[in-house]
Each structure stands twice: as C-alpha cells, then as structure tokens.
Amino acid sequence: MRRPLLRLACSLAALATLALGACGPSASGDDDDDGDGGPTPIDADPTRPDAPPTPIDATPVDAVTAYPDAEPFADGGACTDWQCENPLPTNCDIGGEDICDNGADDDCDGDVDEGCGCQAGAVQSCFRGPPGSRGVGACQDGQQTCQGSGEFTFWGPCTGGIAPNEESCDTLDNDCDGCVDDNPECCVVELACPSSMPDGQPFQPYVIDGTMFYSGATTSWSWTVVGGPCDVLLAPSTSYTLAGQNTSQLTFTPTLSGDYTITVTIVTADGQTLTCTFIVHIGGPGLRVELCWDRTGATDIDLHVHRPGTTTPWFTTQLNNSTVNPDDCYYRNCKAGSTSQLPNWGYANSPLAQCSGGPEGAQWTLLGYCRNPRLDLDNIITVGKPENINIDVPANNATYRTMVHYYSGTGAVHPLVNIYCNGTLLGTYGQAPDTLTNFTTSGSFGGGNMWRVVDVTTQVGTTDGDGDGFVDTTGCTLTPLHPPGMTSGYWVTNNDRSY
Numbered sequence: 001m002r003r004p005l006l007r008l009a010c011s012l013a014a015l016a017t018l019a020l021g022a023c024g025p026s027a028s029g030d031d032d033d034d035g036d037g038g039p040t041p042i043d044a045d046p047t048r049p050d051a052p053p054t055p056i057d058a059t060p061v062d063a064v065t066a067y068p069d070a071e072p073f074a075d076g077g078a079c080t081d082w083q084c085e086n087p088l089p090t091n092c093d094i095g096g097e098d099i100c101d102n103g104a105d106d107d108c109d110g111d112v113d114e115g116c117g118c119q120a121g122a123v124q125s126c127f128r129g130p131p132g133s134r135g136v137g138a139c140q141d142g143q144q145t146c147q148g149s150g151e152f153t154f155w156g157p158c159t160g161g162i163a164p165n166e167e168s169c170d171t172l173d174n175d176c177d178g179c180v181d182d183n184p185e186c187c188v189v190e191l192a193c194p195s196s197m198p199d200g201q202p203f204q205p206y207v208i209d210g211t212m213f214y215s216g217a218t219t220s221w222s223w224t225v226v227g228g229p230c231d232v233l234l235a236p237s238t239s240y241t242l243a244g245q246n247t248s249q250l251t252f253t254p255t256l257s258g259d260y261t262i263t264v265t266i267v268t269a270d271g272q273t274l275t276c277t278f279i280v281h282i283g284g285p286g287l288r289v290e291l292c293w294d295r296t297g298a299t300d301i302d303l304h305v306h307r308p309g310t311t312t313p314w315f316t317t318q319l320n321n322s323t324v325n326p327d328d329c330y331y332r333n334c335k336a337g338s339t340s341q342l343p344n345w346g347y348a349n350s351p352l353a354q355c356s357g358g359p360e361g362a363q364w365t366l367l368g369y370c371r372n373p374r375l376d377l378d379n380i381i382t383v384g385k386p387e388n389i390n391i392d393v394p395a396n397n398a399t400y401r402t403m404v405h406y407y408s409g410t411g412a413v414h415p416l417v418n419i420y421c422n423g424t425l426l427g428t429y430g431q432a433p434d435t436l437t438n439f440t441t442s443g444s445f446g447g448g449n450m451w452r453v454v455d456v457t458t459q460v461g462t463t464d465g466d467g468d469g470f471v472d473t474t475g476c477t478l479t480p481l482h483p484p485g486m487t488s489g490y491w492v493t494n495n496d497r498s499y
C-alpha cells in the first residue's frame, strides 16, 4: 500500500545519481553546485547525455511489462530522462471509430465508447486518457453510466479514476508515460504518494496517516473526499464522515460502497504546497442494494428486496391483510430492532463486525450476529442519509427483485438505486439525467407509488478468493424493469402491492 519515502538529492552528485538512474539533470541553470553559475562542463547538453549512463541497477518500471507493445528500454533498466524521450505509445486511433464496450477512448477525442449502445443504468469501468496510458503508473479507471432509455442509450461521461496529470515529484508516474518522476525539476523527492490503497468496508473507520507520504515539517494539512452517485445527490450532505481533515491523520468512515477519491494537500514549513490524490475502494461482500433520494426532511422513501423463487405480494402475505411478508425484506422486519421477526431465507448469519459499526450496530450486537438479508441503514426523513439492504452471500443463480416505496410526504421525489456485486458498482438507476419523474404519491403500508427497479441474478462461487471471509459473489446479471409490455421506462405503480 505505502511506498517508502524517497529523498534523492541531485546537485553535487548529479552525475553519480544520473548514473544510478535516480533522477535526470535539470534542464538549465547551475545544477552542479560548483558556484560557477553554469552547468557541469562535462555534460554539454544536460537534457541528452551523449551515452546511456551505466550501470543502471534499479527496479524496472511496471509499465514496461504491463504494456507489451511499448518500446523496450535499450538496456531494460530504469527510467531516466533520456529513456523517457521515447514514451509509451498513446495507441490513439485519431479520426477512427471508438471501439465499443472496452471503456477506452480509442480515438482520443475525450469521450469514451461514444456511439455505442448499452443497457440503461449499467455501469462500466472507463479511462479518461489515451488508451496507451490506461493502467500505467498512477492512472486508474473511473466509471461511466449508461444513459437514455429503450433503443436510445449511450455511455455517459467517464468520471472518477485518475487521468494522466502533470508529472510531479512524488514517486509516482503521474503522466502515466511509464516513467516515475521523469521531470527535469525532480531532484529532491520528498513526497511519496500511495499508488494504491487497501480496500475498506462500509461502517469500518478507514485511517490514513499522511506522515507516511510526507514526513517533513508542515504548516497545514487538508483532506477532501469525493464519493459516488449518492454523495452527488445528497450534497452538501455526505454519506460518510470525516475526522481529522486538518491534521496529518484522516479517519474516513463510509456507510456506502464505492470508489472514493481522496486528496490530501500539505503545506510544508518552507511554503511548498504538495498534494496526493488516490482512490480508496469501499466494498462489502455479496449483493448490496443502496437507495438515496434528493428530498429529505419531509419525505420517507423505503427500500425493499424480495426473496428469490416466489412472487408473493410486497409488504404483506396477502394483498389485503396486514401480516408482514417474510419474503419482503424492508424496514418492518429486516432491521435488528424491527418489531417483526427477521426473515429467514436460509442464509447463514454473518460475523458481527459486518454490521456493528452501523447505526443499528448496538441492536445487532444484542443479537450477536448480522442477519442476511438485513437492512443496516434506515433513513426515516433524515437529511442526507441513504438506506441499504445487504446479503453477504446470496444464493447462486437466484433472482432478487428490488423495489422502492414512497411511504410518506408529498411532492415529487427522485430516488436513486445503486447495485453492488461483491463490492463493484454494476448498475445505478434514477441517476441524473435519467431521473425518475413520476414518483409523486406516498401511502403507508403498501399504498402510494412503488418503483420496481431491477431484478438482480447473482452468481456465487464456492470459495473465498478475495479473502474477505465470505464465499465470493462472482457476478450479477442486472435486468432493469419496465412497465409491462414495454422495453423502456421506469415501472411505477400506485396502490398496487403485487410482485
């Protein structure tokens, strides 16, 4: 996770460090500390040494192996400036057609997979840079959502991730050309930004110690976090909490899965401003359904997940009675503190750590386990909070229907549903610009508007390959639901509790 802090000095030892491949000569000025106001006489053109320096004995840059059609370095050694005069090819097909469904901007026009159809609401990984830089150095994929409906669908903008940036002195390959800190000004490296971070889990505090990146004297620290679709919708509220934003140590406690872009800005004692930006992935196991909505404080919207293999009515065992249906997981039966019995769909309980950090944690602790399915965030007209339902190890090849109900309040509400499968966002429904526009009428206990969102079919393996303590959910097939007989549009009914 964390890279060792490097402190490399050029100046007097310019030739020696160049020979070690640590950093190149500066482009101009008196870089040899001999006080004569000029470059070292032995090196007439400091940007282009006459001959490759030897010996080079440093770790080869990952990109050389990760990107097989790159020009191999002459000696297979480390990057220095002279080697980076042959950067990795961009692989741009300028003026060509973008190749569909690869999440790459093949024609390098700034749009990813433009002109390609997709399934409305689906989410895919994408990269905001030339294809040749994808996965190289500090570059990381973001995500894009399929917008539109019916036959008129297209991939929306690619957001998040890390695109190529100006090279800075931080031990990372910021411009993703395959060379670390290949900047003529990079003589002193004091900042060691992380190239990757370990994954976290919802409700578990994630502590980041900034002194692992910068250990010198500072005058200030500042941390910012950018979250996923619900955080965009809930802004300025956030689904996560932060502590220590103005100290060297950030404690970030998420409630939702997703990719969070974290930036730390450090002002050093000598007035330099240094920054690191990186991504922390928060992912719970199994199937995770998340709901948020834009109007809070006066509206209560509820999330429901239906047991596979049955088509019993939502809410109650029959359309016209009041007995809670154990096939429907929702606030009345699926919270630790619910008055109705927790549903038993035949799944093992999860260790308490999976849910004890949430708002229902104390009550789950009394029970001694986390139930599956369970609702561990219940938003009852709380401003800026989401709601979710989890099944840590769902059944193999089983189909779970998700539904959103407008319980109380008045006026149009725009709910958003995210589907995570083994920690990866695979679908988001109701996100702008494809918001749900006809969700206007509330009604307790099964009256009012119901939005049947998506059927999720889970594929579950037999092993715990990712080591999170749960058998892996290896994939999910998402089938967005449309009004009967239609191939597009959101399916919203009024006063209809049927499956």
Ligand SMILES: [Ca+2]
Pocket (backbone or CB within 6 Å): 098, 104, 105, 106, 107, 108, 109, 110, 111, 112, 113, 114
């Ligand atoms: Ca393109």
Ligand SMILES: [Ca+2]
Pocket (backbone or CB within 6 Å): 098, 099, 100, 101, 102, 103, 104, 105, 106, 112, 113, 114
């Ligand atoms: Ca493409």
Ligand SMILES: [Ca+2]
Pocket (backbone or CB within 6 Å): 167, 172, 173, 174, 175, 176, 177, 178, 179, 180, 181, 182
């Ligand atoms: Ca670079």
Ligand SMILES: [Ca+2]
Pocket (backbone or CB within 6 Å): 167, 168, 169, 170, 171, 172, 173, 174, 180, 181, 182
């Ligand atoms: Ca760098």
